[in-house]
Amino acid sequence: MKTLFKNILVLAVMLGTLTSYANSTLEVSPTFNDVKKGNSITVTDSSGLVVFSGLINFNGNISNLYDFSQLNDGVYTIEVNKDYEIEINTVEIKNNTVSFINQGSEKFFKPVFRVEDNRIIISKLALNSADMQVDLYFENELIHTETISGNKVLNRIYKLDKTIKGEYSAIVTSNNRVYVENFKI
Structure with a gap:
């Protein structure tokens, strides 16, 4: 009698569990939680x-x-x-x-700008293999332009003339977005 009762209890629990899984809805959670x-x-x-x-x-x-x-x-x-x-x-x-x-x-991934003395260091993680265009300006005048591609990590170090002091801008275009860094030397 005890084994019959145990078997019925196990069967009831199994059926309850099976039905609860059948009725549950799967909700996809975002990856940027x-x-x-x-x-x-x-x-x-x-x-x-x-x-x-x-x-x-x-x-x-x-x-x-x-x-x-x-x-x-x-x-x-x-x-x-x-x-x-x-x-x-x-x-x-x-x-x-x-x-x-x-x-x-x-x-x-956004580019990272670092200014050290008369150098600007620009780094960008490019896992989706997007190109990065860099434009350097001095007092709103274009002084250098370059398109960088090829690696998973895009790095450039630009050494500027330390005798020419003033307002500089580095403009990076990548993934149809524009990132601007203004700095002084």
Whole structure:
């Protein structure tokens, strides 16, 4: 009698477990969960209209910090601008249900500028093998231009004449984005 009772109990637990797995919905979480205070977020709709833009006020998971289900049905692009990278993800809203589309996920790394004495060092991680165009300006006049490609890490060191003092600008164009660094020598 005890074994029959145990077998029925095991069967009931197995059926309950099996049915709970059959009814559960799989929710895809975003790959850019970890956001920090000070990062910026931009949400655009499928026509390119900016729906929301602002700074993130808390550290944490982006799906917990923002309620995307309140948006109208459609496809939206969420761009999180972090310290050294930009992450772009696509979400689809249907009947107040948010689905993160992983195929639309992109990550770009920003160039890093460092000025030491009369040198400017420009580095960029280019995992997606994008070219980097560098334009150097002195007092708003172009003094050097170069397109860098080929490696996963793009590095350049430019030595400037230390006798020519004034305002310099380094403009880097990569991934259809422009990054500007102004500095003085």
